[in-house]
Amino acid sequence: MTSKLTASTCPVCGNKTRLKIREDTELKKFPLYCPKCRQENLIEIKQFKVTVITEPDAKTQSR
Numbered sequence: 001m002t003s004k005l006t007a008s009t010c011p012v013c014g015n016k017t018r019l020k021i022r023e024d025t026e027l028k029k030f031p032l033y034c035p036k037c038r039q040e041n042l043i044e045i046k047q048f049k050v051t052v053i054t055e056p057d058a059k060t061q062s063r
Contacts, residue, residue: 010034011041011052021045029053 008019015036027045034040042053 006048008032008045008050010037010039011043011050012039013037021048023048 003022003024005020005022007016008021009015010017010032013034013036015034017032017034019032025045027043030043030045031040032043042055044051044053
């Protein structure tokens with residue numbers, strides 16, 4: 001039983017990251033760090049499909 005391995009790519013700059021993904025890998029709310037652009041993004045991975053999770057910014061409270 002051989003499973004296909006691929007290196008994930010950064011959703012911002014497109015370069016390879018240090019994370020390797022198998023066919024059966026599923027991730028939710030994973031903080032992916034790119035050493036080249038030095039950004040961290042929350043991602044979801046399912047069947048080699050990477051989606052970036054955007055969370056709303058905190059709102060300032062009015063008095």
